[in-house]
Amino acid sequence: MSPKSLFEKVWDAHQVVGETPDAPAVLYIDLHLVHEVTSPQAFAVLNERGLKVRRPERTLATMDHSTPTLDFAPGETPPYVNEAARKQVETLEVNTAAHGVQLLGWNSDNRGVVHVIGPELGATQPGMTIVCGDSHTATHGAFGALAFGIGTTEVSHVLATQCLLQRKPKSMRVTLRGRAPANVSAKDMVLAVIAKLGVDGGTGSVIEYAGEAIEALDMEGRMTVCNMSIEAGARAGMIAPDELTFAYLKGRERAPQGAAWDAAVAHWRTLKSDDGAQFDKEVVIDATTLKPMLTWGTAPDTGIAVDAAVPAARHASDTKAAQYMGVTPGESLQGLKVNQVFVGSCTNGRLSDLRAAAEVLRGRKVADDVRMLIVPGSKSVRDAAEAEGLHDVFQAAGAQWRQPGCSMCIAMNGDRGEPGELIVSTSNRNFEGRQGPGARTVLASPAMAAAAAVAGAIIDPQTLSEAAHV
């Protein structure tokens, strides 16, 4: 048998009908994650045609994008940004109830950002196919699942048939050779990968991340890396499961138990690229020379090392981006005045991310004119952070400790920046206006974001002075 890549193994195991020149493959979907923004028009298709959700037990819904992150008392209406947001969330409640789909809603201790809760519940497992009407679905690839974002029409297809029509994507392997320095986080690594590939370098491909630096990451770091695959244009990102993966999943609510667990792990151990597996493209990056990263522009491939200068414009779009961001080619980003800082999102809203931010904020203050929002990725993350006192650190520093949700990553729930404001954000997109019309976004790691909050300006966390401690 010819050697197969991890991606090919998962793909082949899910082909209901293989592709032909005339028609794509019918691909079976093991887990369909659903949220309020991209599902209402899909449920409407089912309702119009009198169709049912084929596998409610393989469908899991939550609400995260349009939900407020402000506190509200039990029994009160959540403080939605507008009526449309309220109606959208209530539409999800109605649709999931009518179709027998589990909704982790306002009353659930497991509610949170869709790509945070899947792994937390053990619903995300190696070798699965996972889809969601959300481009950051690649996050789940950290477990060796083939996970990708789909449009709403495709959401209706999966609801009705548990399948998708798909052409087999191309494959790419990105190897991060050697160990990354201690101050380089998973976010820095993936920003470096995207800078190398370009925003369209992964178009049409599934990326497998490999190499010592990837293996050395914990599961949360691996999720951060896979999460941003779409920012290089890739359909999905995957990492071969290993002992860390199994240890993370063991005992979680939806993970297999007992003998089923042993059988599952035995199967999961086979989910790695065989020696000699072929990839359409191979990219190798030396992890030992990586540095903490920041983006200077309005596309996620504009990451530069914290001590580097903004590069010269390659084309007109770069010039426009530099003008929008208020940065100058040839100059460093350090010292640039910051108005807001956001720690959260499906990229960096997990416990390890909050710990990294707390480490910088402990004993320090957020600068007077900076608003800092810390938004846990889920209720579970929030509870775990509070159990170890992180919320006290954040609040003592003057940051706002919010309820879970997508919040300022997509800025559709009322959490947003104002025109002209500079936001250092641990999220995944720095597109023009992404965090509010006219708002400017610098993507960074939680440590970098927290340091910017303290300094009131972009700064290398390592140079944040001890004197800032109070």
Next chain:
Amino acid sequence: MSETATGFKSLSSRTYVMAQENIDTDQIIPARFLTTTSRQGLGAVVFHDWRYESAGAVKEDEPLNSLDVTAHRILVAGRNFGCGSSREHAPWALADFGFQAVISSEIADIFRSNAAKNGILPIVAPKAAHDWLLAHDDVEVTIDLDAQRVDLGNGPSFEFDIEPFAKHCLMEGVDPLGFLMARMDDIAQFEAARS
């Protein structure tokens, strides 16, 4: 144009050029308009923040605001159009506004798939033709979907690739959900074999 009730056959219209590279789906429709539960009426907010000041005033110097889209059905965009989010609201908004085809040198995967499902023909042009289109705003173009050919008149006409099933669905008005539903026996067999 000769679009029929059953689908997309050919299109003759003029081009509208947006030369910027990497036009992402947040530009096509900003996220704050995604609270809708409908797919209708989104043309009103397509490229909203390019067309309106943050306080709401119309930007008089934005050419989209005075575009006669009925004569300009073909959007020519800079490289890597439609990158970013999976929101199908992007092609819904473009289609509702009146665009029927997008031509670029590269089109992001999810947008490309979503566009074809909503009556917008995504066309990836060779670099020479794309460069010519970017340099010649407002030209008459004829797209023949069956022949997979774009006629640029005085420019470098070209043939384009399209996934055969997407082409079939666009041309014949075939519903992919119906196609999947017709494979329900295969799906049930697959499930039974795995359990």
